Amino acid sequence: MKVLKVVLFCLACATAFCVAAAASCVLRAKYSSVPELKSKFAYMYAVNLARYSFLQYNQASPDQGRKALLEYLKLLQRIRDEKIQYPQGTLHRNFGLTYLRLYRLESTAGNSAAADAYMKSAQKEWSALGWKDKDVSAEGLSKLIELRESNEQKLYNDAGVQMRAVQRKEHKSNERPK
Helix, strand or coil: CHHHHHHHHHHHHHHHHHHHHHHHHHHHHHHHHHHHHHHHHHHHHHHHHHHHHHHHHHHCCHHHHHHHHHHHHHHHHHHHHCCCCCCHHHHHHHHHHHHHHHHHHHHHHCCHHHHHHHHHHHHHHHHHCCCCCCCCCHHHHHHHHHHHHHHHHHHHHHHHHHHHHHHHHHHHHHCCCC
């Protein structure tokens, strides 16, 4: 009988130890590992989707660009709604730029109501970053996105010119001498 009590006591201690270890693992995963992984995956996915939406906006038709930008906005909103650990400054800046690009699309398409709504949303995001009233005026943000797109266009075109020069050089070096 005494041996049975010792065995039962040891089993109870082992069970309590296993339950405590499992609870500890679950709590550490819930409050440490899972949020960290969500943050890393959200950041990677957001960067890739930002590139994709920019290329669609810059190179494809306005409808495809609009669709890609709205998809990117959905991802940013999901990151915000799920309270995923993500730098707030980066989140506001990405929202702001995306709203400004949508503003440009809608302005070009002649849809002033939608363009105004996107501009107001962009102003809200840039204000959240601490920008002053003068900086977040519609004129100021319009100039900002025009300048940014001009710089992006130069960068894209310069990279294309350099790439073509490299390709020509490679093509010439691959030609057989006559």
